[in-house]
Amino acid sequence: xxxxxxxxxxxxxxxxxxxxxxxxxxxxxxxxxxxxxxxxxxxxxxxxxxxxxxxxxxxxxxxxxxxxxxxxxxxxxxxxxxxxxxxxxxxxxxxxxxxxxxxxxxxxxxxxxxxxxxxxxxxxxxxxxxxxxxxxxxxxxxxxxxxxxxxxxxxxxxxxxxxxxxxxxxxxxxxxxxxxxxxxxxxxxxxxxxxxxxxxxxxxxxxxxxxxxxxxxxxxxxxxxxxxxxxxxxxxxxxxxxxxxxxxxxxxxxxxxxxxxxxxxxxxxxxxxxxxxxxxxxxxxxxxxxxxxxxxxxxxxxxxxxxxxx
Amino acid sequence: xxxxxxxxxxxxxxxxxxxxxxxxxxxxxxxxxxxxxxxxxxxxxxxxxxxxxxxxxxxxxxxxxxxxxxxxxxxxxxxxxxxxxxxxxxxxxxxxxxxxxxxxxxxxxxxxxxxxxxxxxxxxxxxxxxxxxxxxxxxxxxxxxxxxxxxxxxxxxxxxxxxxxxxxxxxxxxxxxxxxxxxxxxxxxxxxxxxxxxxxxxxxxxxxxxxxxxxxxxxxxxxxxxxxxxxxxxxxxxxxxxxxxxxxxxxxxxxxxxxxxxxxxxxxxxxxxxxxxxxxxx
Numbered sequence: 001x002x003x004x005x006x007x008x009x010x011x012x013x014x015x016x017x018x019x020x021x022x023x024x025x026x027x028x029x030x031x032x033x034x035x036x037x038x039x040x041x042x043x044x045x046x047x048x049x050x051x052x053x054x055x056x057x058x059x060x061x062x063x064x065x066x067x068x069x070x071x072x073x074x075x076x077x078x079x080x081x082x083x084x085x086x087x088x089x090x091x092x093x094x095x096x097x098x099x100x101x102x103x104x105x106x107x108x109x110x111x112x113x114x115x116x117x118x119x120x121x122x123x124x125x126x127x128x129x130x131x132x133x134x135x136x137x138x139x140x141x142x143x144x145x146x147x148x149x150x151x152x153x154x155x156x157x158x159x160x161x162x163x164x165x166x167x168x169x170x171x172x173x174x175x176x177x178x179x180x181x182x183x184x185x186x187x188x189x190x191x192x193x194x195x196x197x198x199x200x201x202x203x204x205x206x207x208x209x210x211x212x213x214x215x216x217x218x219x220x221x222x223x224x225x226x227x228x229x230x231x232x233x234x235x236x237x238x239x240x241x242x243x244x245x246x247x248x249x250x251x252x253x254x255x256x257x258x259x260x261x262x263x264x265x266x267x268x269x270x271x272x273x274x275x276x277x278x279x280x281x282x283x284x285x286x287x288x289x290x291x292x293x294x295x296x297x298x299x300x301x302x303x304x305x306x307x308x309x310x
Numbered sequence: 311x312x313x314x315x316x317x318x319x320x321x322x323x324x325x326x327x328x329x330x331x332x333x334x335x336x337x338x339x340x341x342x343x344x345x346x347x348x349x350x351x352x353x354x355x356x357x358x359x360x361x362x363x364x365x366x367x368x369x370x371x372x373x374x375x376x377x378x379x380x381x382x383x384x385x386x387x388x389x390x391x392x393x394x395x396x397x398x399x400x401x402x403x404x405x406x407x408x409x410x411x412x413x414x415x416x417x418x419x420x421x422x423x424x425x426x427x428x429x430x431x432x433x434x435x436x437x438x439x440x441x442x443x444x445x446x447x448x449x450x451x452x453x454x455x456x457x458x459x460x461x462x463x464x465x466x467x468x469x470x471x472x473x474x475x476x477x478x479x480x481x482x483x484x485x486x487x488x489x490x491x492x493x494x495x496x497x498x499x500x501x502x503x504x505x506x507x508x509x510x511x512x513x514x515x516x517x518x519x520x521x522x523x524x525x526x527x528x529x530x531x532x533x534x535x536x537x538x539x540x541x542x543x544x545x546x547x548x549x550x551x552x553x554x555x556x557x558x559x560x561x562x563x564x565x566x567x568x569x570x571x572x573x574x575x576x577x578x579x580x581x582x583x584x585x586x587x588x589x590x591x592x
Contacts, residue, residue, distance in 0.1 A: 206408035213370045214423050214479060215396025225411050304413055305459045 005297065012289050016282075020075065023281035024068050027274045035060060037272040038084035071278070080279035085271050090279040097261035098283065101253070104260055105245040107176060108183035113238060115184075116191035123192065124199035125222065135192060142189025147248055151182035151255050168257045179256045183248055187241055198233045202226045232299045239295030243288045317384045319515045320346040320399070320483055325368055325378035327539075338364040339375065340539040344517070346483070351509060351516040353530035353547060355523055355562060361539040362519040366485045369517065371395040382483075400476035404488035406468035410460040416471055417456035423479035438478075445474045448511075449504060466497030470504060477508055484516040490525055502529050523566045527551050535559045 035054040039046050055061055059070065074081065080090035123132040158178060159167040165178050202208065203226055211221050250262035257263070261280065268276035327339040338361045346352050354362045367373045369380065371390055380388045382398050400423070403409040410419050421437060446453060449470035460468055469489065476484055486505070490498040506529065508514050520526050526533055526547065533550045535543040535558065543556045554560045 206403045206405050207411045209372060210401055210403065210409050211411070211422070213372055213396055213399075213401045213485075215393030216422065217393075225414075229411065229413055304415070305461070 004300075005293075008293050008296070012293070015289060016285065017072075019285040020072055020282055021068065023278055023285075024071060025064075027278050028064060028067075030272075030274070032272050034058065034084060034272070034274055037274075041085045041271060041273070042087075075279075075282060080282070081275040083268075083273055083276050085268070085273045085276075090275045093264060093276060094261060094279050094283055097259065097264040100258065101246060101249050101260035101262060104176070104179055104183065104249055104253070104258060105242060107180045108187065108245055109238065109242060111180060111184040112187040112191055112241075116188045116195055117234075120192045120195035120199060121222070121227070123196045124203060127200060132196075136196075139189040139192035142185045143193065144189075145186065147182050147186050148251050148255060150185050151178065151252055154178045154182055155255070175256065175258070179249075179252045179258050182252050182256075183245060186248075187245065190241070191237065194237050195230070195234055198230045199226060202230050205229075228302075232302055235298050235302070236295055239291055239298075242291050243284075246284060246287065317348075318345045318381070319348050319383055320344065320369065320517070321381040322365070322369060323379045323381070325365070325375045325380075327364060327368060327373070327375050337539045339368065339378075341378075342536070342539070342541055344369075344534065346515050346517060348515055349509060349513050350531045351505070351518055351529055353526035353533040354517060354519045354536060355521060355526055355533060356536035357521060357562070359538075360536040362521075362536055363487050364539075365536070366401065366487050366517060366519055369395070370399060370401055370485055396479075396481070398481055399483035399485055400479050400481040402469070402472050402476055402484055402486045402489045404492050406465055406472050406492070407460050409472050410468065412460055415457055415459055420456070420471070420475045420478055423475045442474070442478055445478055448507065449474055464497075466493055466500060469493060469497070469501055473501070473504060473508065477512060477514065482512065482514050484514055486516055486518045486520075488520055489518070491520065491522065498525065505529060523551065523562050535562065 033051065033055075035051050035058055036046060038058070039050060039054055044050065059067055062070075071081065078091055080094070082089055083093060119135055123135050126132055155167060155178060158164045166172065166175050168175070208221060208225060211225055212218070246261075249258075249260055250266055252258070253260045253262035254266050261283075265277060265280045267273075268280070322342065322344040325339045325342045326337075329336045329338055340361075342361070342365055344352065344365070354365065356362050364373070368375050371380075371387070371394065374389060378388070379386060382395070387394050401409075410416070414422070420442070424437065443453065446455070451467060451470060451474075455463065455467070455471070463471065473484075484505075489505075490501050493501060502525065505516065505518075509516065518526065518530055523533075530547045532545065533543075533547045534541055535550070535556065537558050543550055543554065543559045550559060551563065554563060
């Protein structure tokens with residue numbers, strides 16, 4: 001198992017290098033002079049000499065690869081540079097935002113799983129019943145409606161009409177509800193459809209018919225055989241959704257003014273605060289890869305057929 | 311005075327089952343009756359969609375008939391759940407791999423068949439290592455196979471394991487649903503021989519569903535020919551095969567002869583049954 005994990009971690013290195021290189025390259029090619037943007041953001045009177053001096057101070061006069069490796073080695077030590085906007089370290093700003101976003105993403109994921117697992121199990125077991133048909137339509141609708149529309153509708157109903165929740169979420173606990181629900185609705189819709197299909201395909205297997213024919217109780221068959229066999233697929237779907245959630249939170253955080261990493265990066269893009277954007281791309285890339293690895297490890301650990309678990 | 315041998319171990323009387331779709335009704339079982347006597351093997355043949363598998367699923371209580379009655383050793387069990395049927399009968403499927411939980415080793419799957427549910431006395435059956443050893447020996451698989459998972463065995467080995475599971479469960483009626491259809495000719499002949507031996511040694515009765523009259527002729531005592539959910543011909547296996555009364559039975563027989571002429575697969579007699587070989591082991 002240890003060998004497998006080390007092998008997988010080593011395989012992440014080239015991917016991260018490619019990711020870091022292209023994120024650095026793309027932002028280097030983006031229009032606008034970072035030195036000018038930084039000075040403008042700090043309210044300094046901009047002259048040609050001042051800009052040139054700032055360019056030299058920021059190291060922008062050095063060749064591209066030199067700057068890239070300097071940034072990369074800094075990143076390896078946990079230093080992603082400083083924000084042009086306020087001079088604070090990028091790593092600190094991103095970690096603060098990431099914590100807030102994780103709070104949102106994990107809450108949404110937990111809520112989605114809590115709703116979708118029992119609903120998809122009932123839908124699959126009572127296929128084509130009224131319950132199944134109703135939730136198939138609801139899950140289709142939930143999956144189809146974009147989450148920014150859901151969030152605006154929720155805001156209108158619960159914040160403006162009913163005044164239950166604050167319009168601006170801020171960092172309050174009550175402010176967490178609507179962003180979480182907005183993110184959870186489309187994901188729950190997707191989960192219900194995918195989990196239901198997987199459970200039905202397991203229920204139709206001959207071995208399930210055989211176990212039923214041997215008289216094993218239906219609940220035992222459902223939990224021990226059907227759900228256990230469907231679990232690997234379900235974990236993969238849920239794992240892959242975390243990445244989508246982090247991406248989706250950019251819009252939701254901006255709408256609800258939730259100070260997560262999504263809002264931070266949106267503000268940074270608008271302000272051309274490139275070190276923050278570069279750091280965001282790198283951290284999100286690392287998160288995607290690590291989540292993929294963890295999902296694979298859970299998948300493998302749950303499968304008794306794989307040798308590495310022994 | 312009737313002895314226990316006169317009482318069928320399994321009887322289905324006038325089973326009717328209709329499936330409804332939006333624009334039509336399909337009569338999958340149309341007043342089908344079956345009488346399986348102790349220690350006998352009844353073949354059920356017919357083309358796809360004739361109702362053979364539906365019949366077995368009803369007998370195993372996996373589905374409920376619209377009309378008709380089911381009896382096991384003289385006791386009616388119509389409308390009972392699969393747990394009742396499971397004490398007396400076990401199914402053997404065409405897809406041997408698919409009939410095992412892919413994440414359960416054979417030991418667990420086989421034991422689950424025996425003590426995964428309560429018996430007629432309300433108690434779970436205890437493990438019987440001697441019986442399991444004996445059965446494994448009979449199917450020429452050693453005990454090390456019990457630690458393995460379905461994907462690691464050949465189709466023939468997996469099917470033999472499913473037979474071990476069925477007999478080890480304590481059931482004395484086997485419901486074989488195209489149990490040899492997915493196997494190569496050598497494995498098919500081995501499984502047929504094995505079923506015959508088990509029938510003799512453990513007094514097992516079987517319903518053997520197949521679309522292949524050639525296989526049925528090698529194994530079964532009686533044969534029942536089905537078409538469109540109805541029994542068109544029923545009788546002693548050799549009698550039906552040598553002197554078919556119905557045109558449909560003759561058609562099925564002609565089909566077997568044609569395939570046999572082309573491939574030679576039905577020309578071997580029982581004595582041609584291949585010996586078990588080490589190479590058969592994966």
